[in-house]
Structure formats: C-alpha cells, structure tokens
Amino acid sequence: MIVFLQSLMSGVLIGGVYALIGIGLTIIFGVMRVINFAHGDILMIGMYLTYFLFSVFGIDPFLSVAICIPVMFAFGALTQKFFINRMLGALPQNQILLTIGLGLIMSNTIMLLFTSDYKILTTSYSSGSVDLAGISVSQPLAISFFITAAITAALYWFLMKTDIGQAIRATAQDREAAQLMGINVRWTSILAFGIGSALAGTAGALISPTYYIFPQVGSAFTLKAFVITVLGGMGSIVGATLGGIIIGVTESMSAVYISSGWKEVVVYVLFLLVLLFKPSGLMGTSRM
C-alpha cells in the first residue's frame, strides 16, 4: 500500500511539471495551429537560463522563475514575430520544418556556449524529502508542483476573465471571425507564442534542480509534450493539465507494477487507446 501511495504521489508531482509543458504547447497550437517542435528546446533554454543564474549569480532555481517568465516570454514573442509569423498561412509541413530548424539552432547554439557537458544543479534541497505518513515527498518536486498549480490557476483566470485572454480564446476558436470582430490576431499570436515559451521555460527552470541539463535534453520533452497535448485534446488547457498528470501517474505506476523498462510502452499504449476511442483527445473540441 505504501509503495502504491508512494508511486501515486511521485507520479502526480512529476505530472504537474509535464502539464506545464503541455499547456504551453497547447496554447500555441490553439491560437496558431502551428505544432511547435522547438518546444523542448525552448524548455532547454529555460534550464540553461536557470543554470546560468544559479552558477553565476547564485539565484535559487525556484526564485529564478520570476526572471525566467519575462525573459522567455520576450524570447518566444520575438521568435514568433520574426520567424513563425511569416509562416502562418503556409503548409503545415513547412511550419513543422521551420520549428524543427529553430530547435536545432537553439540546441546547437547552447552547445557552442556551454559545451555538451552534463550540468547538474546542486542545491541544499536537491535530494531533500519530507516524510508524510510513511510516504516520502520530494522537496524540490513538491515546491515545483505548487508553483505549477499557481501558474496554471493564474493562466486560467487570465484566459477566462481578462479582455486579452478572451481575445486569445476568440482567435483560437475562429481566427477569421476574431479578426472581423476587430481583434488584432497578429498581436494575439505573438502573445500566445510568448506565453507558450514562458511556460516551457518555467517548466525547464522547475525541472532543473531535480534533473540534469544538456543541450539535447529538449527532444525528449518535445515528444512528451506532444503526447500530453494530443492525449488531452489539442488546444485544451484542462486537457493538457489532465494529460500531464495522467502520463506522470502512468509512468510511475507502470514502473512499479510492470517494470521500469516498460513504462514508456505503457504510456504509448494508453495514448493509442485514447486516440482509438476518442480521436480528438480527452477534452478534445480544440477550443480553450
């Protein structure tokens, strides 16, 4: 029973961070219908930013989220303005090639700057844990889970209650209609890509105290983000949150009850089953 609760707990905690990665991808897709294959690389840049701030200025990885969000927002917004925007009407395969190319440029630039060595952030709480009725709760994961929850809640409020948020949702629902209603869709797209990048970067910052950092780390997360968003339903924030947690728990449970070597298989079988019975994903109406 302890083992069950333990793996449920770590699954949920890690799933929270997965959710954050998925939400970023889903917002970008929702607004622009562009599948961002550079998402993992943007996350990787967030990791290196955190690493840089920690090793040079001694800023705690969790505090650096406050710096990471605006910097990565600006990075994403500029990327959108100068590169992605030009391709909005183009064929989907061209958009995919563009984002893959951008991702390669990002990871290779980082490799030039920081070499391909693995970097590990060591903080006082890196291997700390709290005992909760026999279940040990990883300190860094718990903190990052709370930050994730707070950010998701704030984002939800922003999209539901503010005018700009409504504009983003309107663009996601119907780009042309939104434009006819007087919404500046170009600007909305820049905003959406900025938010998506900021979320990926934040996820990178949150993972870095418990994971290791290297220039090619992004590809694994791009794939994961893709699975999460498709599972939850492309364009749905609630779906991405759900998808992230489902993937986290599935990985963790299958590692215990099947085998650690099979956990990826279980995740993809689940993914296929969901697509088979509900092709648009769990929350799939492609609306936010």
Added chain:
Amino acid sequence: MRNKVLLLLFTLVVALSSLALAAPVKIGFINSITGPEAPIGENLTNGVTMAVEDLKKKGIDVQLMKEDDTGKPQISMSAMEKLAQDGVAGVVGPYTSACANAVAQQAMKYKVPQLVPAAAKEDITRQGFTWVYRLNAPAHNYAQALMDAAFNLGQPKSIAFIYESTDFGTSVSAAGKDYAAKKGLKIVADEAYQKGSPDYRSTLAKIKAQNPDLVFMVSYVADAILLMRQSREMGLAPQAFLGGGAGFDTAQFESEKDISNAVFSVTQWTPDMGTPGAPEFYERYNKQFGKKPTYHAACAYQAMMIMGETAAKAGGDREKVSQILDTGTWTGIMGEVKFEDYEGFTNQNKHMMPVIQYQNGKAETVFCPGKVCKVKPIYPFPGWK
C-alpha cells in the same frame, strides 16, 4: 672492451637508421567526440593525445586519424570503413560498447587490428574475432569485483539490480545476476530503466519495499547522480550501494558529497592502484588538461601506446601488427597487459580492477588488485544524514 664498443656502435647505427627510416605510422582513433557520450569521450581524446606525445619521444611518429562516431554504431561503422581504406595500421576505439561491438565486425571484414580501450560489453571479445583486442576488463568483472568486495566485508544475503537498458547496463548486470546466483545471493529486484527519465522514485520505492542487503546500479553519467539523490529522498539504505563504473566513476559524482558518501564503485584504473607510472600519469594529465584523469583516459593512453609501438615495430603492416599483439606483453599504467584466449574470450587482457569508495567527497581506492590499499573501506552503509 673492443667488442663492447663495436656492439655499442652497432646498436647506435641500428637505432639511428631505424629512426631515420621511421615514416609516420597511420593509426585510426574512433571516439565519441560529440553527442551525448562526448563528456567521457573527451577523456579518451586527452589520453590519446598524451600517448602520441610519448610515442614521439620514443621516436615513433604517429599520424593520428581521428573519427567522431557521435555515439552511434552506424556512424562508427562508416568511420571504420573509411579508416580501413585510408590504410591505417590499426584502430583504437570506439568508446561505447554499442559502437565498439559494431566496429568489431568491420575489423574482421577489413582485417584491421582493433584495440578496444574501455568498452565493457562481453560479446566484443567473445565472438572469436581474431582482429579484435581489448585492454579493459569486460562487464562480468565489474560485478564480480564489487560483489567480492561486499563478501569480503560482510554477509549480504540479497541484492537488487537497477540498470539502464543499454548494451553496457544490461551486460554488466546480466553478468552480475549470474555471479549473484553462483554466490547464493537472492535477487529481489531486477529493474531495467530507460535512460534519461527524470523520475526513478517509484522504482526505488519498489526496491526499498524488498529491503535488499545490496543495491547494484549501472548507469552512464548523470543518471547516477539522479539515482542516488532519489535514493536519499526515498530513504533507501542497504548494507552497501554498488555502482558499476561509468556514471558512478566521474568527478561530478565524486563532488556530490551528500549522496556519494560510502558508495562503492569499480573502475579500470586509479592513480593509487600501484601500477608503474600511474601517479606520474595522474600529475601530468592534471597539469596538461586542468582536470583529473578518469580511467577512460588511462585506458586510451595505454591502448594508443601499445598500438603505436606495435605499429612501428610492424612497419605499419596489419598482419604483423596482429601477430605482435597476439604474443607481446606490455607493462605500464594499466599494469601488465597481455592479450589471451580464455573462457570463451579471444584476445582479452585479463585486467584486474580496483574497487573504490567515496569517502567525504573523495574517491579512495579500497581494494587494489594483488596489493593492500592505504585506505580502509566503510561498511555497512552508515545511513543518510
């Protein structure tokens, strides 16, 4: 007296003429220079660089042909093809087990002597490949050396295995499982994992529930730190943590004082293992590259020295290189090297591995092959602070 002078003159003439005749020998070196294995690959490159310098001092001019395999077997194979066509006398490398094994087939096909410096997969020298030589100890020795150390110190009864599902991870732990069964250890967990996963907590929780006396882990670079961090989180505390080389044998792991303390690991080489020239090699490397040499560096150095000397002696002829490698004996920083056929292995050096233990952020050699070490091991594991 007259005879002696004549003899001296004669040797001088021979030496001079051989020096004058010595055209550079072409030697191939396949390594992971970029890609995920690059941080370790760099050590091999440095070791080879030092060997080429030392060979030059001995009057052997090596024309080194470096090839980057990026850690991918298919690329290492085309590198070997290219080197074979370029007329190298022999090849040192590649680093990873998967690449070294792929290249071994090519070595047979093109009849090029291949000297594997640091890849542990058993099969590499177990397929009867007469052109393939290996300097380092194969995978089963990792597990054997570690378990023997544990039996030496206590009476462990059960063991849990957790290892990455790569060639290296599975072959080291498969050998470990065989040896454990032979020694009457009960295997309570057998967990292969996909490398690069951020979360091993559930696997470790499962292992903890089994309460094993020994926990045996095999992983490359950074996963080792992750595994130990999460073991600490989970409060997993067996009698001993046994780390099967690679990721458990890096400066980075050593520096993580909180999680590395009292962890055993096995390695191919340490400066304190009592082999001739080892401390000097350590000093020189440290000065030249500004960091400590890993065993990969020492293996690559020794492998290149052997290949360089042999190739020069054979005048670059592949057939002759292979003959000299078959019969020769070398003594250096890796101890005595001799390529032998035994227990199904061909051209395998019977290398004895030292066991190390991390004590307060420092790797200490606690079991030296055939000698008594200065530092005493800590056993059992003192628990987490």
